[in-house]
Amino acid sequence: MNTLLENMTGMGSMTDQVIANDLLIAAKTGIKDCAVALTEATTPEVRQILKKQLDQAISSHEKISAYMIQKGLYHPTQVKQQIQLDLQNAQTATGLA
């Protein structure tokens, strides 16, 4: 089933990397949105819930980045390597690879 889907999307083993990248971006966006909403909220109950969700979003982002660093999908401390990876992904995404 998975092979079929991978062939269908034409990404092969890229699928996991794409999913992880998307998850990382979603986590980042989630943190920002939550923080903005929190600064706008005044009702204590609302602030309580948003603060809890913000803390959750932060720890979830931490887990995802740790996973990606460990798998070599993300090099936040090595600019050259990260750019190379990004350019590779760009080629794949635009179908030039």
Place this chain on the structure above:
Amino acid sequence: MNATTQSPQAQTIGAVNLATHEILEMRELLSSKNVCLTKSATMQALASDPELKTLLQQDVQQSKQAIQELSAILSKV
């Protein structure tokens, strides 16, 4: 503001008077969480690495809870 909170559960919040901009903010978050939940649930089937599957599963659980909390407040409006 006459909130009667009996427990930390969001469901027990009484009639809360939310400001208009708060309602807007909450429904914005709710719809983004809805998309996130749908996406992570779908991606679980596509991911092959078990560790990534676990991360997605955790995200699904977390999103579900967040949606419940936000819905509980918005349904009182």
